[in-house]
Amino acid sequence: MLRQAAAGAAAGVLATLTMSAVMVAGRRTGLMNEHPPKNIVRAMLPGSKHRPKPGENMLAALAHLGFGAAAGATFGAVAGRHRTSAPAGAGYGLAIWLTSYQGWLPGLDILPPISQDRPGRPAVMAAGHVVYGLTLARALRRLAP
Incomplete structure (x- = not known):
């Protein structure tokens, strides 16, 4: 399972x-x-959560990669090579999107819930998470032991 998690990361x-x-x-x-x-x-x-801060661009990139690696490790550990189909990956990506953008992000008052967000961002982010899931599933099929 550890190898599958590393491949997932x-x-x-x-x-x-x-x-x-x-x-x-x-x-x-x-x-x-x-x-x-x-x-x-x-x-x-x-x-202030609304004012730019020194180093935030680099920290945001690292945090995004870290979150993506952690989510990939979780998927890899649970799914391995067995359930890494495109639909499973897309569904996993959408589950991350819904959990984040309807759950903890509005809960921490960082971003509004999907229904109250500015037009455009929910569609872009949903599409991005589907792409994440599809890429994750395909890469994991090739990398998993």
Whole structure:
């Protein structure tokens, strides 16, 4: 199980990078403003959660990769090579999105719930999480022992 978790973590980093490409595209098209990882890091650092802070860009990138690796490790440990189908990956990505954007992010008052968010961001983030899950499943099929 440890090898499967390690493979999942590596797959999770790769999946986070592909998801980040979707987020960049969403920002460039004007569908969303700042990336949610930056909002999360900004809220967790001392001071106003609405004001930029030194080092937040690097911390946001590291936090996003770390979260993606942890989620990938969890998926890898539970699923291994056996249940890493595209639908399982997409469903896992959407489950992360719903848990985060309807759960702990609004609960900590970092971002609004999906129904109250600015137009565009929920669609970009849902698509990004589907891409994360699809990439995670495919990479894990290739990496898992």
